[in-house]
Amino acid sequence: MQTLSNLLLNTDSYKASHWLQYPPGTDATFFYVESRGGIHDRTVFFGLQAILKEYLATPVTHADVDEARDVFAAHGEPFNEAGWRDIVDRHGGHLPIRIRAVPEGTVVPTHEALMTIESTDPQAFWVPSYLETMLLRIWYPITVATISWHAKQTIRQFLERTSDDPEGQLPFKLHDFGARGVSSLESAALGGAAHLVNFMGTDTVSGLLLAKAHYHEPMAGFSIPAAEHSTITSWGRDNEMEAYRNMLRQFAKPGSIVAVVSDSYDIFHAIRQHWGTTLKQEVIDSGATVVIRPDSGDPVAVVHQCLDLLDEAFGHTVNGKDYKVLNHVRVIQGDGINPNSIRAILERITSAGYATDNLAFGMGGALLQRLDRDTQKFALKCSAARVGGEWIDVYKDPVTDKGKQSKRGRMTLLRHREYGGFRTVPVPASAASLDDVERPAGYDDAMVTVWEDGRLQRDWTFAEIRARADAARL
Incomplete structure (x- = not known):
């Protein structure tokens, strides 16, 4: 027009x-x-x-x-x-x-x-x-960059307390999930690029394009293969485990990372039975890091419980700061994430002895849309x-x-x-x-x-x- x-x-x-x-x-x-x-x-x-x-x-x-x-x-x-x-x-x-x-x-x-x-x-x-x-x-881009920057300071504090490699971990600890929740493509581009000032993980493609077009950045951010509910539930509830196995066979290679949403039905059953029992050896043998994604419930409680269940299944090592780092698996929480819940989740898992290495966050509406000029x-x-x-x-x-x-x-x-x-x-x-x-x-x-x-x-x-x-x- x-x-x-x-x-x-x-x-x-x-x-x-x-x-x-x-x-x-x-x-x-x-x-x-x-x-x-x-x-x-x-x-x-x-x-x-x-x-x-x-x-x-x-x-x-x-x-x-x-x-x-x-x-x-x-x-x-x-x-x-x-x-x-x-x-x-x-x-x-x-x-x-x-x-x-x-x-x-x-x-x-x-x-x-x-x-x-x-x-x-x-x-x-x-x-x-x-x-x-x-x-x-x-x-708008200032406010998004500001929210993202302050979240980065929070995550950095917990990484410095619990991780052996805080600066190496930090760039990928907050992933932009916000493209579908904004009012326009232009908002996604400006807001997505604003987040990338602070982090390097994003699914907002238009933010990458803006950084390239206006700031000379060939590739400002990165992503990984990840499942959505439809690619799991289309297999049917009785074949949930086969849906997960397919993710492993398609994407789990030595050194790779793959994220799988696992709460379409029962996240705790999925971890205990599918990931922690039936598919456990396949996860280990793949050489990949499998990132389990909860997507409902109280984020603070659910993340903690998921870490406990994964710890039971896959075990952990203890790093130089005396915090547990899970073997082979991680968790990413995208539902209900905002600056306050990030801090609450990290306080909870830190008190339980888990390093911040075990967890990443995805942020959508609270990052790119739940804000205004005021x-x-x-x-x-x-x-x-x-x-x-x-x-x-x-x-x-x-x-x-x-x-x-x-x-x-x-x-x-x-x-x-x-x-x-x-x-x-x-x-x-x-x-x-x-x-x-x-x-x-x-x-x-x-x-x-x-x-x-x-x-x-x-x-x-x-x-x-x-x-x-x-x-x-x-």
């Missing part, structure tokens, strides 16, 4: 009238994005590069202006046709804006500016506001305008909700070069540019210009982004 690819229509209806609403003499505006708090006290910045390449890299054309003019005329909104045609004619359709942001993968405390957007042409001062709808959608209270606000040649502060301060008080003036973000702390600082109204700011001792710029007048200024690789996110610790 052509309309959905038209940048001029990738906005809210009322934005079409806003160029008429600024004070006379306005010739520049300045906006910023921040997380005003939320569930987590820091966020992982990710997704801006993908959004910029996808939506701003293609110049606006007169055909786009024609279409937007007609849509808004029928819709009942005024439209700045002359302003948009001027951008096409004088700027070649490239929008005259500058976007500065922290490098992607940076972990930043809430209540700090993450990115700023400013106009660069006095005749197009209204453009940053027009782009708010599209640019604020950065909240999860981290994201906002994109105007903080300054130049009117009559003078910069003035622009802000809101509602008496009914001080949490929605916005920042004032032009600003930038600094980071302490030794301690790593962040500080959002004002840029004096008299300053000609954002470089004219007094930096406290020990602080450097935390933001860089990533986009200016239609051109990408920084092109991060996925490897660089992963390294930044992984370097941060709770």
Whole structure:
């Protein structure tokens, strides 16, 4: 559908009238994005590069202006046709804006500016506001990356306590199962890539494609052969064991990993009789690691019981930290997984003496869909305008909700070069540019210009982004 690819229509209806609403003499505006708090006290910045390449890299054309003019005329909104045609004619359709942001993968405390957007042409001062709808959608990949990052910190803590190889185990401990549960293919791509900033396990193919298309990553994540309920139950209940045997014969090779959902009927019977008795020697002889997947019940109790039953059947070794590591088999829990249940499950199995090596998690709706803009209270606000040649502060301060008080003036973000702390600082109204700011001792710029007048200024690789996110610790 052509309309959905038209940048001029990738906005809210009322934005079409806003160029008429600024004070006379306005010739520049300045906006910023921040997380005003939320569930987590820091966020992982990710997704801006993908959004910029996808939506701003293609110049606006007169055909786009024609279409937007007609849509808004029928819709009942005024439209700045002359302003948009001027951008096409004088700027070649490239929008005259500058976007500065922290490098992607940076972990930043809430209540700090993450990115700023400013106009660069006095005749197009209204453009940053027009782009708010599209640019604020950065909240989604940031929030997914943040949820995933915090889960990673939890899993890392338990691995460091119970595993002989915590860093080697960590990248595949949380698998993305979320593609079918999101609202769109684009959400799956952005959210799936955001998760891959922190982990390397995924079944969300579109996330791989986005990382390749926009972040130069040939293959960002990996998966394994795995059964679903239909491939087990289609054999019939009386042939459940044969369904499992087929999985072994098809996929269980020396050094391989295969996952088999085993609770279509009775997970405990399946482990005791099928996996732990009838198929036990076939599992051992295959040389593969067989991952048993429960998929219902109380995750904390079920995972623990499954580990106990598998331990009875296959035995374990004791690692260097005095925790049990099962022989030949593992468990993956995907049902009911969220950051809280991950911690509860790990606390339970750790107290029972099992290493975190024995368990992986799959996360779907809670990773890619059970979140919204208010999860981290994201906002994109105007903080300054130049009117009559003078910069003035622009802000809101509602008496009914001080949490929605916005920042004032032009600003930038600094980071302490030794301690790593962040500080959002004002840029004096008299300053000609954002470089004219007094930096406290020990602080450097935390933001860089990533986009200016239609051109990408920084092109991060996925490897660089992963390294930044992984370097941060709770």
